Amino acid sequence: MTMNCVACWQGICREGSSFGICLMVFSRLDRILRRKIVAVQCRFNHIISRGSKLELPLWLAKGLFDNKRRILSVELPKIYQEGWRTVFSADANVVDLHKMGPHFYGFGSQLLHFDSPENADISQSLLQTFIGRFRRIMDSSQNAYNEDTSALVARLDEMERGLFQTGQKGLNDFQCWEKGQASQITASNLVQNYKKRKFTDMED
């Protein structure tokens, strides 16, 4: 079986070789869920009648979608529709984006694939929402040192949480440097992780 490796590889390596990001793409895609599709003449293992609504995974909907809507058309989830877009534009900071689907931005970006007439508004909304919230995320990540941050990240979506973590890492690295610990050689992560699990079989 020949593999279409190039396209796949590009898909995997798109944002860089960190799997964390690629996996974000995957697990984001895994958050298919809240998607309703109107199926137009499609037959899977059993016949699905024309006009029926289904929930399909994002990857599947993307694969079956085409411009002429021969197989299916996609209904936008509520949070990307006009009503919620207005809420976001009023004050983006109060919204619990984690509850809205933990991959709000990623999923929303993927939705643009389905050629909705609202695409321009959706992309604007995503961008403005992010801009509205970013300042607070940056501030809190740079000022929370050695404390419980669960309250700060509770209402952030996955992408924002990643940013927050990056900010925290920068803060911790800087503090470490200030304390003069930057030159201290430390055990590898592997060792530290295994130690926590009382891993004793380590021979050289």
Added chain:
Amino acid sequence: MLCEKAMELVRELHRAAEGRLPAFNEDGLRQVLEEMKALYEQNQSDVNEAKSGGRSDLIPTIRFRHCSLLRNQRCALAYLYDRLLRIRALRWEYGSVLPSALRFHMSAEEMEWFNHYKKSLATYMRSLGGEEGLDITQDMKPPKSLYIEVRCLQDYGEFDVDDGTSVLLKKNSQHFLPRWKCEQLIRQGVLEHVLS
């Protein structure tokens, strides 16, 4: 649901903490490949039927299976690729000899890849810095002095210092040793770098 097994592989890796390498899920991967084979064969026969029998109503089903094939492929490749990234990081983080328990977590191919990588890295390092080469896996943090204070966390035994003498690394003993000799042992958790 199709592609569930492939998603499971991806989730399993995602759950593993940063840098940790869980055991190679040979069974899971085999199941994914079997699912792909079945999908492929079903599609082959449907494509033939669609072409010769003019059954264009099969096309959505064919596309559906094709999407599943691509999805499985992507998940499987991501699983394998991410493991390779973690294995590569082990060379830098831990050293060129991995603990046996870790080696059991790797497939034969991954072990082979690791050996190739080690060799490439060694060849490259030898080509740097004139005749002796340059160990770029050392001094990962900017050094402040040539000698450092270390404390022993485990019994290690005799340890040769460059000028011919040796020290006995016994648990909780402290020594003043050349940085370049200790770096690897510190990273492996045998010694602890003590800051004065």
